[in-house]
Amino acid sequence: MDSRQAKDRIDQLTAALKDHNYRYYVLAEPVISDFEFDRLLKELEYLEGQYPQYARPDSPTRHVGSDVSNEFRSIRHKRPMLSLGNTYSAAELKDFDGRIAKALVNETYEYVCELKVDGLAISIFYEQGRLVQAVTRGDGVQGDDVTENVRTIRSLPKQLHGNYPSSFEIRGEIFMHRKAFEKLNEERQAAGELPYANPRNVASGSLKLKDSREVAARPLDIILYHYLEEQQRFATHWEALEAARSWGLNISPHSRKCSGLEEVFSFLKHWDEARKSLSFDTDGVVIKMNSLNQQQELGYTAKVPRWAIAYKFQTETAHTRLINISFQVGRTGAITPVANLEPVSLLGTIVKRASLYNANEIERLDIRPGDWVYVEKGGEIIPKVTGVDFSKRGNDVPAFRYISHCPECHTELVREEDGALHYCPNETGCPPQVKGRIEHFVARKAMNIDSIGSETIDLLYKAGLVQNVADLYDLRLAQLLTLERMADKSAQNMLNGIDASRQVPFERVLFALGIRHVGETVARNIAASAGNIAWLEQASTEQLQQIEEVGQIIATSISHWFSKPAHKQLIHRLQQAGLKLETEHKAADSDLLKGNTLVITGTFLQYSRDEIREMIERNGGKNASSVSKNTNYLVAGEGVGPAKMEKALALGVAILNEDEFLTMIGHGNK
Ligand code: IVH
Numbered sequence: 001m002d003s004r005q006a007k008d009r010i011d012q013l014t015a016a017l018k019d020h021n022y023r024y025y026v027l028a029e030p031v032i033s034d035f036e037f038d039r040l041l042k043e044l045e046y047l048e049g050q051y052p053q054y055a056r057p058d059s060p061t062r063h064v065g066s067d068v069s070n071e072f073r074s075i076r077h078k079r080p081m082l083s084l085g086n087t088y089s090a091a092e093l094k095d096f097d098g099r100i101a102k103a104l105v106n107e108t109y110e111y112v113c114e115l116k117v118d119g120l121a122i123s124i125f126y127e128q129g130r131l132v133q134a135v136t137r138g139d140g141v142q143g144d145d146v147t148e149n150v151r152t153i154r155s156l157p158k159q160l161h162g163n164y165p166s167s168f169e170i171r172g173e174i175f176m177h178r179k180a181f182e183k184l185n186e187e188r189q190a191a192g193e194l195p196y197a198n199p200r201n202v203a204s205g206s207l208k209l210k211d212s213r214e215v216a217a218r219p220l221d222i223i224l225y226h227y228l229e230e231q232q233r234f235a236t237h238w239e240a241l242e243a244a245r246s247w248g249l250n251i252s253p254h255s256r257k258c259s260g261l262e263e264v265f266s267f268l269k270h271w272d273e274a275r276k277s278l279s280f281d282t283d284g285v286v287i288k289m290n291s292l293n294q295q296q297e298l299g300y301t302a303k304v305p306r307w308a309i310a311y312k313f314q315t316e317t318a319h320t321r322l323i324n325i326s327f328q329v330g331r332t333g334a335i336t337p338v339a340n341l342e343p344v345s346l347l348g349t350i351v352k353r354a355s356l357y358n359a360n361e362i363e364r365l366d367i368r369p370g371d372w373v374y375v376e377k378g379g380e381i382i383p384k385v386t387g388v389d390f391s392k393r394g395n396d397v398p399a400f401r402y403i404s405h406c407p408e409c410h411t412e413l414v415r416e417e418d419g420a421l422h423y424c425p426n427e428t429g430c431p432p433q434v435k436g437r438i439e440h441f442v443a444r445k446a447m448n449i450d451s452i453g454s455e456t457i458d459l460l461y462k463a464g465l466v467q468n469v470a471d472l473y474d475l476r477l478a479q480l481l482t483l484e485r486m487a488d489k490s491a492q493n494m495l496n497g498i499d500a501s502r503q504v505p506f507e508r509v510l511f512a513l514g515i516r517h518v519g520e521t522v523a524r525n526i527a528a529s530a531g532n533i534a535w536l537e538q539a540s541t542e543q544l545q546q547i548e549e550v551g552q553i554i555a556t557s558i559s560h561w562f563s564k565p566a567h568k569q570l571i572h573r574l575q576q577a578g579l580k581l582e583t584e585h586k587a588a589d590s591d592l593l594k595g596n597t598l599v600i601t602g603t604f605l606q607y608s609r610d611e612i613r614e615m616i617e618r619n620g621g622k623n624a625s626s627v628s629k630n631t632n633y634l635v636a637g638e639g640v641g642p643a644k645m646e647k648a649l650a651l652g653v654a655i656l657n658e659d660e661f662l663t664m665i666g667h668g669n670k
Contacts, residue, residue, distance in 0.1 A: 006047055007054045013044040017060040029201060031364065032386055033315055033376050034283060038086060062302060071210060072144035078169060079228060081123060081137045082303060084286065086310040090265065093287070096309045097261050100289070100298065103306070109294055112237055113267040114255040115275070116284040116310055117223050119175025120204045122150060124224075127167050129160040129247075131639065136207065146207050150174070151639045152216035154603065158639025160247040165229060170244060172224035176203045177279045180219040190445065190511070191519035192332035194357075194421070197384065199281055211551045212641070213625060217521065221280070224249050236290045257290060272313055284312035318351065318375045319389065320344035325356065325369060325400065327407045331436025332516055333424040335403070335413060337362060339385050341375065346383060351375055354383040358420035359402045368393070368400045408432050428566065434468070435461055437514050441469040445520060446512035447504050451490070451497035459483050469512070470570050472498050473577035502578045506532070509579055515561045517554045525549050526558075528613075529623060532582035533571060537562045548613075548625040592665050593621030597630050601644050602637030604658050609637075612661070619665045627653055635661045 001009070020037055024030040030037075041061060048055035055061075087093060100109065121137040134150035136143040151158060153174065176184075181199040189195055196202045206218040227240035234240040238257060245251040254271075258264045268285055275282045289295045289307035298307040321342045328336045337356040344351055354375055356362055365388055367373065372389040405412055406424035408431055413422040424430050438457050442449040449472075460466040465479055475498065480491035504512075507527035511520050518526070525548040530536045536544075536558065544555035561567055575581055598621050600612050607615070612635065613623050627634055627647050634648040634655045648655055656664065 003051060003054075006051045010044065010047050010051065010054045010056070013040055013047070014056055014059055017041060017044060018058075021060060029197070031361070033317070034312065035088070035315055035317070036386065038088070038312070071208070072146055074138070074142050075133070075135045075145045076142045077123060077135065077138075077140070081121060081140050081143070081171070082300065082305060083140070084308055084310040085304040086284070086312050088312050088314055093264070093309070093311060094261065096287075099306070103298055104294060107294065110236075110290040111258045111264055112255055112288045112290045113258050113264055114225055114252055114286045114288065115271060115278075115282045116286045116312070117173040117175050117225075117252075118200050118281040118283045119173040120200070120207065121171060122146075122174050122207075122222070123169060123171050124150065124156075125167075125169050126160060126164065129164050131156070131158045144208075148212045148641045148643070149207050149209065149215040150222075151641065152212055153220045153222050155250050156222050157248040158603065160249070162247045164247040165231075165233065168227065168229040170224050170249065171226040171228070172222050172250075174203050174207060174220055174222050175199060175280055176206075176218070176220055178281065179279060184218065187519040187521065190440070190443075191522070192330065192334070192514060192516045194334065194336070213549055214551055217549050222250055223252050225252065225286070232292060234292060236292060237288055237295070238290055240292070258287075268311055275313065282313075283315075284310050286310050315376055316346055317386070318344040318346040319372060320351075320375060322367060322369055322371045322373050322385070325362070325367075327403055329406060329408050329424055329430065329432040329436075331433055331440055331514060333427060333430065333433050335406070335422040335424065337402075339367070339373070341373070344375065346375060346377060351383045354385050356385060359415075359422060360420040362400060362402065366399070368397050370394075370397060406430060428467075431461065438466065438469055438472070440514045441472075441512045442501075443512075446508055447501040448508075449494075449497040449501050451493040456494070459486075468570060470573035470577065473574070473579075502580070504580060506580045506583050509574075509581065510536075513561075515558055517557045522549055522554060527583050528617070530583075533575075534581075537568070537571070546624050546626060546628070548623065550625070588620055589615075589618040590665065591620035593619040595620075596632040597622045597624050598633045598635055599624050599627050599631050599653075600635045600637070602640040604637040606658060606662070612658075615665060615667070627651060633661075 017037070017040055020030065020032060020040075024037075044059065045061050048059065048061060085096075087096070123135045123137070123143070124131060125133040131151065132147075133145065134147045135145055138144060150156065176199040178199060181196070181202060184202065185195040196205070202218065203220055206215050206220060209215050224244060225241070227234070227237075227244055234243065238255075241251045241255070256263075256267055258267060264287055271282070271285060287309050289298060295305070295307040298305070300306060323340045323342060326338050326340055328338060330336065337358065339354045339356050341352055341354060356365075356367070365385060367385060367388050370393075372392040373385045374387045374389065375383050376386050377383050402422070403413065406426065409424065409426050409429055411424055411426040411430065414425050415422050424433065427433055435454070435457050438461070439454050441447055442452045442457075444450065452472075457466070460475075460483070463483055465475065466472055475495065477491055477495060480486055480494060481488065505527070507524045510527050510533075511518065511523035526536070529547045530539070539559070541552065541555040541559050544550050544558055545552060571581070593616060598616050600609060600616075600623070603609075604612055616623050624631060627644060629651055631648070631651070631653045634644070634653050635658070636645070636655055637658055645655070
């Protein structure tokens with residue numbers, strides 16, 4: 001490589017790495033693996049070492065990526081939040097240990113090995129035992145104030161107990177467990193939304209939500225791993241974390257003290273395999289000097305500590321050929337491009353298809369049928385194409401052109417204004433949309449008509465018997481018997497199933513309608529609060545937003561749905577068919593709260609929020625999600641944000657703590 005080429009490559013790598021940092025930290029949508037990122041970074045580091053004259057002052061080798069967005073207050077870190085040097089090889093770990101031994105001449109030392117949680121870093125301050133501030137890493141120098149959102153994390157104490165110092169900072173990682181992630185994705189898909197790629201993206205996306213109520217609905221967790229304080233009262237990292245554990249903070253139970261590299265290697269070996277059975281994603285192990293004095297002695301480079309290093313587990317990448325790109329049409333009309341691959345083995349499963357997400361992604365990858373591509377499992381769940389092996393592409397392969405018309409009904413596609421997604425607007429005439437809505441309607445979590453499967457829906461649709469879900473309730477035995485291979489008994493079963501669905505409660509009917517963004521949980525909240533469908537049909541978006549977990553996007557989607565004449569007609573027919581379109585009230589405990597609207601906030605000690613909400617209803621009260629002039633009481637648990645309290649006080653709303661509330665409904669201190 002001559003110096004001209006080196007300069008070009010440095011420029012190219014700098015631009016690419018900056019873009020990847022932006023995608024990772026700000027958009028929370030990384031498009032290459034950590035491994036690939038680190039490879040590019042190392043190449044840049046190497047070239048900058050060879051040609052320092054071309055190293056740019058804004059090079060990503062000198063700065064950590066930034067997640068600062070403009071929507072939160074920016075706060076300067078008391079001490080910079082650095083990243084870690086990392087390695088994928090045992091040889092480099094030996095080098096790391098060698099450097100330490102050299103710097104600490106004749107001293108003995110000890111490491112602590114910890115799992116590297118794959119989430120996002122957060123700095124948290126406690127004053128007099130109360131959580132007062134939480135800030136994201138940002139660019140390492142300043143980050144976003146996300147205190148209100150972080151308060152919603154249940155495993156993070158808002159008030160410490162025991163013998164805690166009056167003021168300290170503790171840093172850790174916010175993440176989401178795989179199970180919770182899968183459940184969230186199931187709900188998203190059921191609500192007609194696209195699934196998230198991996199738990200890390202959801203965790204980081206969640207913290208950047210503007211509405212803390214929406215954050216509270218995301219089951220985030222936190223592990224703390226770095227205690228910092230002016231006055232050094234602990235001798236070792238280990239002791240500091242043990243103390244933090246005793247104050248109620250969540251410290252990883254998987255850490256280990258290691259007296260030499262041998263023990264470190266056995267820890268690595270164990271977790272490379274054992275991590276697969278953990279409930280959350282780990283991308284490596286962090287190896288830290290245990291003694292805080294020795295940490296200080298070793299100090300920092302401009303970017304990373306010299307006393308710690310991250311060893312990263314390799315994610316497996318497969319190399320295979322893209323046969324072609326096909327397109328799926330979802331029940332909401334959203335088009336998803338899918339890569340059909342020559343089958344290849346990846347982490348023990350055979351991968352044949354991978355998601356390409358949307359048109360932007362195809363353009364970004366510049367992927368073309370026939371290409372050799374790299375495939376990885378994002379968060380080890382959904383396989384995705386991470387890159388193209390351009391060295392294997394022939395000269396005259398034309399660029400891929402995204403479809404302009406629906407592959408199913410040939411209607412011209414529309415593109416969402418701000419989004420990357422294409423939609424088929426032919427809601428009532430596009431077969432996969434119509435059939436998809438019926439499939440969603442009969443699904444177990446919706447109307448639970450298990451005698452109707454997707455093949456039957458296909459038959460019913462083709463025979464012209466069912467065009468929408470209301471048609472199901474007009475079906476007659478004689479009509480069903482005209483269908484291909486339909487026996488008397490299965491036809492009768494179907495009718496029985498349809499009949500039984502008339503008893504399905506309102507909340508599930510609401511979910512079954514398939515309104516965009518209305519998943520199971522949201523449907524339950526809406527049913528509980530709206531009471532009946534007539535209220536929903538005429539509710540304004542402001543009124544809708546009073547409902548728990550309903551923000552502007554969901555509210556708009558609901559009013560849009562109900563504004564369509566075809567949907568009004570559909571509701572009318574479902575009403576005629578005898579479906580439950582209002583909430584059935586369980587026998588009340590009392591009417592002590594009759595005529596009162598209550599808002600609950602914070603975390604409660606004796607009951608869950610859902611239980612408190614239910615108690616309010618069973619005693620004749622109404623739940624609302626935010627304080628307004630119509631609120632009578634704010635029931636405040638632990639860790640309530642000052643903004644909420646101030647608003648309640650300003651509006652003259654009475655504030656009750658958990659005990660006062662329980663006393664009020666006669667459940668008080670027994
Ligand atoms: S220590 C100066 N410990 O990994 C000390 N970091 O690649 C820096 N991480 O920014 C952090 N688990 O977001 C540390 N047990 C652990 C960790 C951990 C995950 C993250 C953290 C950090 C990044 C560095």
